[in-house]
Amino acid sequence: xxxxxxxxxxxxxxxxxxxxxxxxxxxxxxxxxxxxxxxxxxxxxxxxxxxxxxxxxxxxxxxxxxxxxxxxxxxxxxxxxxxxxxxxxxxxxxxxxxxxxxxxxxxxxxxxxxxxxxxxxxxxxxxxxxxxxxxxxxxxxxxxxxxxxxxxxxxxxxxxxxxxxxxxxxxxxxxxxxxxxxxxxxxxxxxxxxxxxxxxxxxxxxxxxxxxxxxxxxxxxxxxxxxxxxxxxxxxxxxxxxxxxxxxxxxxxxxxxxxxxxxxxxxxxxxxxxxxxxxxxxxxxxxxxxxxxxxxxxxxxxxxxxxxx
Numbered sequence: 344x345x346x347x348x349x350x351x352x353x354x355x356x357x358x359x360x361x362x363x364x365x366x367x368x369x370x371x372x373x374x375x376x377x378x379x380x381x382x383x384x385x386x387x388x389x390x391x392x393x394x395x396x397x398x399x400x401x402x403x404x405x406x407x408x409x410x411x412x413x414x415x416x417x418x419x420x421x422x423x424x425x426x427x428x429x430x431x432x433x434x435x436x437x438x439x440x441x442x443x444x445x446x447x448x449x450x451x452x453x454x455x456x457x458x459x460x461x462x463x464x465x466x467x468x469x470x471x472x473x474x475x476x477x478x479x480x481x482x483x484x485x486x487x488x489x490x491x492x493x494x495x496x497x498x499x500x501x502x503x504x505x506x507x508x509x510x511x512x513x514x515x516x517x518x519x520x521x522x523x524x525x526x527x528x529x530x531x532x533x534x535x536x537x538x539x540x541x542x543x544x545x546x547x548x549x550x551x552x553x554x555x556x557x558x559x560x561x562x563x564x565x566x567x568x569x570x571x572x573x574x575x576x577x578x579x580x581x582x583x584x585x586x587x588x589x590x591x592x593x594x595x596x597x598x599x600x601x602x603x604x605x606x607x608x609x610x611x612x613x614x615x616x617x618x619x620x621x622x623x624x625x626x627x628x629x630x631x632x633x634x635x636x637x638x639x640x641x642x643x644x645x646x647x648x649x650x651x652x
Contacts, residue, residue, distance in 0.1 A: 350460045351644055354453070354552060358637075361556020375557030382554055386547035387451065388518030389540050394471045395522025396532070403472040407593040412473050412603045413480060415586035419445030419577045420484065426573050433570075433625070435492040440618060440625035441570065443485045444632050445577035449612035450477050451515075452551045453640070458605050459548075461648055462598070469602035475519045478614070479511070485618055558613060559637060562630040574611065574632040579643040583608035587650070597652050608647045610636035 364370035370378075424442030427433040433441065448454070451474055458470050525532065564571070586607040590600045611633050619629035 350457065350648065351641055354456045354460065355641055357549060357552040358556040358559070361553035362560045363556070364553075365557035365560040370557055372557075372561075375554055378550055379554040379558060382547060382551035384514040386543050386550060388514045390518075390544045390547045391471065391474065391515060392518040392522040392525075393537070393540055393544060394467065395475060395519050396525040398468055398471055398522075398526060400523075400526060403468045404475075405472075405599070407590075407595055408469055408472060408599045408603055409476065411586050411590040411593060411595060411600075412607055413476075414589055415582045415584075415607050416446050416448070416481070417484070418585045419582040422577050422581060423574060424488075426577075427570065427625075430573070431570050436489060436622060437625040437628075439485065439489045439492055440615075440622065440629055441574060442488070443481070443618045444574045444611045444615040444629055445582065446485065447477075447481045447612050447615050447618070448578060448582060448607060448609040449637070450474050450606045450609060452548075452555050452612070453609045453637075454606040456548050456552065457609070457644060458602055461605065462601055466598055466601060469599045470606060473602065473606050475523075478513065478515060481614075482618070489622060555613070559634050562616070562634040564631040564635055567628045567631065570628050571632050571635055574628070575636045575639055578611050578632075578636050579608060579640055583647055587647075601651050604647055604651055605644070608640070608644055610640045 361370070361375075365372070365375055420442040422442075423445035424438045427438040427441040428435070450470070455467060455470055455474070458466055524530070583604050587600070587604045590603050595603065611629075613633060616626065616629040616633055619626045
């Protein structure tokens, strides 16, 4: 119970304040969009740049860590995809979007603050290794499968190339890439520059959590509750369970196991809805899953924290 009070609730209270402020009209939709734009396009890229530039790549970009997490993520994708088709008889494109909800956990806006509050800032290095590959890996998998099931023939390659190009122009990916350049080259950064970065970084997670609450207020749970329940079970139980089992079997260190499982136990990220919206399929399911799984994760994260060493 203490973990619930000390670690989880403060994070969700900030999200709740954002939700309440948007719901009561105290924070307009344009203000929420502006805050999220600041957080996702500026503050969090600065956070990732700073973290990756100082990361011990040899220690943290380790196969066992990444395999444990991403094998769990792919298992979630496959389970969502097959479940949507065989159980709920959804069209193939819907199945891909639903599988993507089981694939894309909220590693950034929830995974980082929960891990930091539970285990301290020094515990975040394995998280950053996972986050560095998260968006490129998940989008590459989701886009590839979606294009295969849509089978539109000529022009598919150009379409995928265009979308992947947009991904790698994303501010988060740019921040990660620049951090890798600094890390690998040993380029010294002026103290005045890093001090300015640190000022922006301190605002990153609080702004992102408050803005996330405002974004979630727009998602109204509507219908398809059985499908949504399946997505919640995959995201909150199956993905972390597979990661926990593989991480234990492969002998991850305590810190690596904590980061991998906590990140895997997060609800689907907002990108799950953005992916569904990109193709115009299963949008209601994706939006409702993000909202409902985020609320349910208050309890499931608490359970996973108790199971971890």
